[in-house]
Amino acid sequence: MKKEYGALVVGAGIGGIRAALDLAETGLKVALIDARPSLGGILTQLDHQFPSDHCGMCKMLPLTQRDQSSQYCLRKGIFHKNIDIYLHTELSGLEGDPGKFQASLRRRSTFVDPTRCVSCGLCAEVCPVRVPSEFNAGLGQRTAVYLPVPHNIPNHYVVDLDNCQRCWRCFEACPTKAIDFKFSERKDFHVIVASADEQLSQDLSLWLKDENFPLHLTASGEEAITLLASGLECGLLLLDLDLPPAETERTLRRALELRPGLAVVLLTGPGKEEAGAGLLELGARETLSKPLNKALTVPWLDKLFMRLVSDETLTFEVGAVILAAGFECYNPADNPNGCADLMLYGSHPGVLTSLEFERLASSTGPSQGLLARPGDGKPLRRIAWLQCVGSRDVKKKADFCSSICCMISIKEALLAKRLSGGQAEATIFYMDMRTSGRDYQRYRDEAENSAGVRFVPARPHSILPGPDGDLLIQYYDYSGELREEIFDALILAVGVRPPKSMERLAQAAGIEVNDSGFCSTKYLSPNRTSRLGVFAAGAFGEPTDIRGSLLQAGAAAMGASRMIRVYRGPRDETPEAEPQYTDVSRQVPRVLMALCTSCPTLERNVNSELLHQRMEVLPGVVKVVDVERACTREGWESLRQEAEATEPNRVLIGACLPYVHVPRLRELGEALRLNPALMDVVDIHTASFSGRVTSFGGHAACLASCATEPGASPGVCDCGEAARTNEMSSLLAMAAAKLLGADPSSLPQATPVSPQALVVGGGLAGMTAAMGIADQGFKVVLVEEAEHLGGLAMNLRYTLEGDDPVRFMEDLVEQVEKNPNIRVLKDSRVVLSRGKAGRFVTVVATGEGVAHTLHHGATILATGGHEVKVYEYGNRVHKCVLTQLELEQRLAAGSLDASSLKSVAMIQCWRSREESRNYCSRVCCQGALKNILMLKKRNPGLPVYVFYRDIMTTGFSERFYTEARRSGAVFIRYTPDSRPKVEFKDDKPVITALDPVLGADIELHPDLLVLSSGVEPSDASEIADLFGVGLTADGFFQEAESKWRPVDFLKHGVFACGLALGPATMRDSLLSAKAAAQRVVRILNETHLSCGNVVAEVRHTLCSRCGRCISACPYGARSLNLDRDKIVVDELLCQGCGSCIAACPNSATVLRGFHDEQVMAVIDAALAVQPSAAARL
Amino acid sequence: MKKNTHPLISFTPETHQHAVDGGLAAIQGMVRACMQCGTCTASCPNAFAMDLAPRQMWRLLLFGLQQEVLESRTFWLCSSCYSCTLRCPRGLPLTAAMAALKRLAGAEGDHANRKKALFYQEFMRNVEQNGRVQEMGFMCHYFLAMRDPLLPLEYTPLGLKLLGKGKLHLGGSAQRGRLGPLFAKVRSMEGAS
Amino acid sequence: MQELIATLETQSDPLPGAAFEPAIVAFVCNWCTYTAADLAGTSRMVQSPNVRLVRMMCTGMVDPKYIIKALLGGADAVLVSGCHPGDCHYINGNYKARRRVKLLMEILPRFGIDSRRIKLTWVGASEGNEFAATVNRFAAEIKELGPIDTRRLPLL
């Protein structure tokens, strides 16, 4: 099987999904694979994300042309017409060059046929195996046949062959025969044994007698080869290494020549390890140690057989590859130094990892969201978090910060408070609280000040068992006092590690990994791996949070998309045509109802005749048909034929798992030329399963009647059947009522797209974004207010990582200015903008007073920021006071002689991380370290004192903090309550401050005082007004959603990136710029943008123009057109939430698919009393 | 210094320079990467008896306050259990630094420090020879080394008390000399680190 | 149409003395509670059969009319359930829904519709068990409360 895809995305966590969506939305076909049997990565296990402390993943779904993808909870799964998903699949090799890679994949069988499995769970009920559940992070058990994630769509059971005991009970229990252990193929699986060991041959033939494998015993390699050459359909060759070495090697080579890919297993004895290793390299599959014993050999052989006949190898031709294999949580039990016991992890039930805590707090977790201690079930009321477990620890091979744990712990502390109704006391023990995101500090402050979370800067080391199963934690506080506290639980904020499969994956993809085992990327090309055409997305290249992962994924998608376009030539000028549907708006509704009869439960539990009869008399229903197995292609084919004959203009399907059928409805729609919005699938399966004996909306007749029949148990009697039939009729009637009222008129006309982008701001982010768009063949106008391109980044002289930012920026400016697709307007500003996604008209005025009118389909705002001006602490009065950036420039220019200095002091977080600039600027810690290391390089003995609150060296920049410490810089923590005081004597600063470690005041007389003043955004209020977007309290752009839509605005078609969006390093700016560029390409790539099927419309004759809908609309999709005095809806901005329809008192605004008439008819149908059992027929 | 008395320590670059020139520089180098997490203090079984918690001592050391460091009895109380070294997330050779401080104090310190250094030296020599402390022999050697005729009198009440409770061993040991190789190994390891 | 009437005529009144089974109409949002309900269903969680789900895109689109219609039409109770605060797929629809439910809570109970018959809950997409529990608790509560009299009365 060989398929062609635009891109292959490895890893279907959020990073992979984001990258896949970004590419799929631009029309590229994407293969999305994951080694796990489920989608969603680690986030399937995490229910709560700050700052909302719930989920919001669905906000990642496409906003335009949204009917191309699923419209349901993204944690449950995703469907997109351009994405093919392959689960349980790993990349095994990547050959070729960008534009035309040959990717080989190995797809491990789950042994369950997804087209048959109805997730009834009978298999798991009979499975005798119990192993720790991965989904619940080991808190709880699962069976060997299990649901990997209980809430996925589609959700099919999988067999974990490694833990299977081969009792075949699941096979027998499965009502739909979905489980396939290939019993029938055993007789064709010939096993050849080449061994001179007679005992072994005898044993094998005895042991395998009952397994039904044809066994061929040969005493030499020659014989085995002869057998193979004779055309025997051999499945496995067991090759004994006790045969002469030359013979074994020859046999192996020959066997593989005759049967490429043949499984050859080496039987090794003591002393043969080396020979075995050599033959493995030649292509042998694995080794098996002699002497063999039956208890191990038979299951092994059996499972090997099942793997060999069930697993698949896939080959794809792909233009580019995105690696988004995510990360794994550090397991304290894995610690090579054996410190797990010190933490009591694994030995005390109250010591949990943060992942385990997340599962405890999850309503799908082992305690269903009840915060109770595993083991004794004690409610958790005193909980401690211990930061940096497995991070920032050189002894645990982690000279990096995991970046996510601080915020996770704060969130978990708040979660604990919430879940316990405010009763839980939460304490976080930390070294530095790394709240290094735009709004993170405020989140922490709220946790501390409003919610009462306690933050203790200490690192407890001794965790001891306390009384009553509690934990005793001892620590020295900053004053040197020994403290002991009792806690119900200790949560270890475990750091991240590269995925366990990293080595294999890196080898298969041909990429390099860094010292920490993550994918190696360069600081200033963060989305690239060491191999051209292979990109890193998500947290694959550096530990990062959701927001960072999505930015990284967006950037990777941009890289891949650009690569594909570059190597595959200009884009296809004839994009796939949107399906054309027949206009049925003038027809009388004709509903075809199809009921799936594939499930045995349905037949057994429902009175099908009665159901048919009831459905046939429903208004509008022209025909009710049975479809066998609607879940299969054949089923749909028969349905299509039925529909072609009946010519309905509405189709209602009663089946199971409605979400699964969404893609099929599209196909059926295309075949019938009927809009899928006029079709629906109802889950009748769940109702058919219920063993209950009640009817809806009336009185349970059956209870009374059953009572009259002694011995009749509920659910078996006819009344149970009647109740189920009632429930099912009611569900179908409701759906039919909704379909009947569905608006068949065609959607508003699609908006033609102006294929040009406008980028406002010519700094690093703006230029990068412009390049990202221009390189993909679209015109860009880049507007810069200043007379030169470059912005803030032009002031940088060096980076921590050793790059040359000056050169980088000069190159970038040159590339931008030379790019034929980019038109640069310097000394210019936007004065007017109108329009919507796809069609903006903007007027730009240049310094000379020339006005340019631009037509563009999308806009990127990258207005940047600057270092905060310092007017306190003697800056601009005393020459000895500098900002970090000024120091960097002076050091680079040589105007400051480091060797002449006697001591230097730095103050971090100067006037930031407190109101009114209550955010971490992200760049100052790195800036300070950069300067420290430069000073120390030039004058190693120079004393440097750094006053800091928390050092925010997230990710791999942590190692520079270590380096700065090693170089001898002294770091002194201060709090906002006791900040260092600066006075000047003889023009020299005198700093007095409290050293919290010593509990003593210190006084310094440095030559130079360097202030980390942080960054602030350029004043963007005017631009924000012009484009109808929002700003945060700090003047940064307010994105649509800080985590899930990090570069979007609520107003679609306008995007932001760089420093204007929030404090950012060069790397951050590059990532957000590339991600934003890809979002723009997504719009420009279309010739027309059409809206979704669920979209709001105004009935102008009824409208009183009160404007309630305008303020109710969260997307700004509505406005009052003053010229026409009408409320107008921008159908591209409208996401179909229906806020407007509830706000409108007289239904002057309506939502397609949810007209009042429809909803009220559904309510009527829901409340219709079904005939009772006694009265049926 | 456990109570927050906030004494004013005044730094000038000059005192720091002096410290760097002195013997302290090498020890500073051992603990420079310290980030004051306090794991060492938390792990130290003797921290309760120390006048400066280990974390505080490293701090003084990094500030270059040689006198304050050497006046402390903290490093003398280090029993070389290596807990701190094992647990330090920065992988610093803390026990070695303690030992280095002992040596520095012995070499450069004042009378009080010499006294402690000698006590420590004699204690360890005694242990190395006997496999455990032979209190009598140890004290005799210590008194001799101190060359202070009045010193034994200071210890007489304590000695009698211990003797009364049977806590003073007067001599003779089957363990004699067995710890030699162990001490040699530690010496070589500390030399290497 | 004749057939329809004919079928409808086969219905009989509830048997006297039979246990009361309430009819509950649940307006649930597409993104959170509907998926939770689907999860509860596909996971075969035991849940009360008394609830009919009416899928809305968002609780913010639940018009007060719908709730009034359901209660007058004989629903013994109405459940409105959506995403947790801060979680709304559409930013803030659930907050708007909360105000509307508050409004109806001030109106309908004054006419003898017990306030317990109107319920607002937040159930996230992964909280299948929470949904099942909510529904079961609610159904039990309404069973206790007895049937609403709008079905019985010759209402105007």
Added chain:
Amino acid sequence: MGSIARIEVKDGNPVAALQNFCARLLADSEITAVLAPRQLPGNRGAMPALVAAPEQLHDIDPLAPSFRLNAARMLTRLTRGADDGGLVAALLRPCEVRAFIELCKLNQGSLENTLLVSLDCPGAFSNTDYPRFAANSGDTWSLVQFLGTSGRGTHGGIEIARACCTCEHTTGAEADLSIGLFGQDVEKGLLLMANTPRGEGFMTRLGLPEATDDGSRDKALEALLAERRAAQELMFAETTAATSDMTGLSQFLSACVNCYNCRAACPVCYCKECVFLTDVFEHKPWQYLSWARQRGALKMPTDTVFFHLTRLAHMSTACVGCGQCSNACPNGVPVMELFKTIAAATQKAFEYEAGRDPGEAPPLSVFREREFPELTGGLD
């Protein structure tokens, strides 16, 4: 407290004094017209008239205890989208002022284009009662006597409308200017009070003599409000008792014929067309039949209770209690009683008062992230 002036009354005729006042307004260059009640021919009461010419002011009678319709809706037509810069001065009852403010929040009218002048309101007779009152006592003397009693007691056996008896918003401090009657000797003079910057501006320009507040108005008002509140409590209690269950409500509304006059007369029911008159409620024949089958019998026309409950949900937070619904009902359904009772509850629930403050957003248009925890059992 803004400045206070005195409107002198000559010849014991306050109506003439107010006509004169209107003339002064009209003389101001900024005022293009005056909207005020004008006597209808044949003692039928007063209806608003838009007077642009001063000589047409002779029939203006803002004091007639006739309240044929709520003029707020009329004023919205004069102000929404007006752009010529001139102001319409409107002499309104307090409930009209408050209804107008509500309508402005809903973008139906504009406070920018009007000078709101409210009059202390002693109450008015229903449309059917007024002609009887006027026939009995249609002269100035009886009007002065009526004003003196502030609408208390019966006047020739005729009581003022119940909405007015139970009204506690008898003054319109929300208007730019208010005219004080209570506690004044209306044969001698009336008070004019400025409440807004615009009101202050006009006060200066009108050149009326300054007056001081001697407290007599507040005292009279206090006494009146005490009675009104007591009456209101009684009405609430009666209505609540009568409609405490669905049977009661059905009886209460039983005379309703679904004519929707109440909603047409309601000043804050601003919809161009009520949803109950749109295709949403144009049911198919089979729907009626199916309902009839479900319930056994179906009252026609349908949806009566549904209509009133929905209307309560839609407008009770904006209800100003003017009573025009009852006034308009051809079948004597005590609509006002029901709506005012419920409105008191819903407005209290949202700490809202219809018409109190133009800056106060309608409760269903806004929300807070944390509120009403009792609805969800205290859980987020």
